[in-house]
Amino acid sequence: MEQGVPKDPEIQEFLKGVKQVFMVMSGKGGVGKSTMAAGIAASLAAKGLRTGLMDIDVHGPSIARIMGLTGMPLGTVGGKIQPYAHSENLKIISMQGFLQNQDDALIWRGPLKIGVIKQFMTDVEWGPLDVLVIDSPPGTGDEPLTIAQFIPDCGAIVVTTPQGVALADVRKSLNFCRQVGMDIVGIIENMSGYVCPQCGHHADIFKSGGGETLAREFNVPFLGRMPIDPSVVMAGDDGVSALERSVAMKAAMAEIVDNILSGAAEAKGETKMEKIAVPVAGGMLSSHFGHCEEFLFATVENGKLTKTENLVPPPHEPGVIPNWLAQQGATVVLVGGMGERAQDILQSRGVAVVCGVQSDKPLKIVDLYLKRNLKVGDNACNHDGDEDHHCDH
Ligand code: ADP
Numbered sequence: 390m391e392q393g394v395p396k397d398p399e400i401q402e403f404l405k406g407v408k409q410v411f412m413v414m415s416g417k418g419g420v421g422k423s424t425m426a427a428g429i430a431a432s433l434a435a436k437g438l439r440t441g442l443m444d445i446d447v448h449g450p451s452i453a454r455i456m457g458l459t460g461m462p463l464g465t466v467g468g469k470i471q472p473y474a475h476s477e478n479l480k481i482i483s484m485q486g487f488l489q490n491q492d493d494a495l496i497w498r499g500p501l502k503i504g505v506i507k508q509f510m511t512d513v514e515w516g517p518l519d520v521l522v523i524d525s526p527p528g529t530g531d532e533p534l535t536i537a538q539f540i541p542d543c544g545a546i547v548v549t550t551p552q553g554v555a556l557a558d559v560r561k562s563l564n565f566c567r568q569v570g571m572d573i574v575g576i577i578e579n580m581s582g583y584v585c586p587q588c589g590h591h592a593d594i595f596k597s598g599g600g601e602t603l604a605r606e607f608n609v610p611f612l613g614r615m616p617i618d619p620s621v622v623m624a625g626d627d628g629v630s631a632l633e634r635s636v637a638m639k640a641a642m643a644e645i646v647d648n649i650l651s652g653a654a655e656a657k658g659e660t661k662m663e664k665i666a667v668p669v670a671g672g673m674l675s676s677h678f679g680h681c682e683e684f685l686f687a688t689v690e691n692g693k694l695t696k697t698e699n700l701v702p703p704p705h706e707p708g709v710i711p712n713w714l715a716q717q718g719a720t721v722v723l724v725g726g727m728g729e730r731a732q733d734i735l736q737s738r739g740v741a742v743v744c745g746v747q748s749d750k751p752l753k754i755v756d757l758y759l760k761r762n763l764k765v766g767d768n769a770c771n772h773d774g775d776e777d778h779h780c781d782h
Pocket of ligand 1: 417579617621
């Protein structure tokens with residue numbers, strides 16, 4: 390990322406011993422980011438990969454609690470900090486290991502945090518690692534920025550829950566990654582449905598699928614869903630790795646980790662198919678979604694454009710065009726503006742909406758989207774509830 394940030398020789402030395410680095414991020418707290426980071430690390434270690442788990446949430450380090458490290462201060466040997474060896478292949482470092490009193494709160498400013506993060510890399514006896522998993526605090530503050538600057542090859546794994554509020558926050562994390570040039574490995578939808586502890590039945594208690602639609606909106610891989618399993622909470626509280634307690638989590642995590650390691654679509658040998666719709670008037674993207682002349686539909690298989698067709702939508706009535714787009718098999722709609730009701734209809738039918746696209750030739754817009762280079766501004770329609778407005782409310 391950011392050219393001009395000098396390379397730190399000690400960190401360069403550390404990175405020589407690490408094959409791959411992933412940072413687990415979330416838009417807000419409580420979505421299960423640390424639980425996912427711990428699960429990913431434990432699952433990678435169980436596959437035989439030499440794994441490091443680094444908790445850089447210096448204010449609220451929960452990895453220690455999740456992995457049962459509480460009350461175990463970390464020691465040094467020959468001036469190097471010894472990470473906690475959770476198993477043969479899994480080493481962990483967390484600020485918790487340095488606190489005298491486990492309930493102490495740290496009140497630190499940015500530069501001090503950056504210093505600790507650097508020390509976690511350079512002063513810890515990690516030994517060679519196949520994978521380093523970093524659990525960052527929620528949001529887009531000093532800590533993820535520090536990682537982006539120190540480790541330009543780091544890939545981001547973004548955790549969300551299916552609900553709209555979490556999804557709105559997680560967009561900021563995804564945009565942060567784009568801004569700092571960090572590769573987005575993909576999105577995990579945690580707390581996606583509920584697994585009954587008695588019969589194993591899977592019920593969708595919140596609307597699920599939001600994470601997958603968001604992955605389409607940003608054209609990044611969807612890594613998988615993790616159900617709500619009460620035994621995860623109990624494992625966390627008992628300081629036992631949730632993978633050891635939750636059968637549902639172990640199975641879902643194995644799939645997620647395969648997707649992380651090998652790219653979401655290839656892992657399953659599936660063809661990844663998208664149908665991108667763009668409203669068109671006069672040969673250009675029409676900012677009037679509900680009153681365009683026609684829609685361009687671009688079919689994309691495994692990232693390659695394979696077919697385009699232009700179709701005239703039915704006459705504009707509230708809700709008609711969004712439902713028609715879903716019927717046509719659209720998976721993503723790229724628009725200048727769209728009212729909230731139309732967006733809700735599309736999203737509830739699993740169709741992603743990218744708002745705020747500037748007018749241009751529709752195929753150029755599709756190309757920019759596929760290259761993850763589409764710049765978006767504000768939604769050109771913010772007149773919710775205005776039935777007469779030209780947007781499709
Ligand atoms: P974050 O790091 O995003 O703040 P945590 O990983 O600390 O979130 O998780 C918050 C709470 O939710 C914890 O009590 C954790 O045990 C619980 N939790 C996380 N994921 C799941 C899940 N899939 N099923 C049940 N409980 C979960």
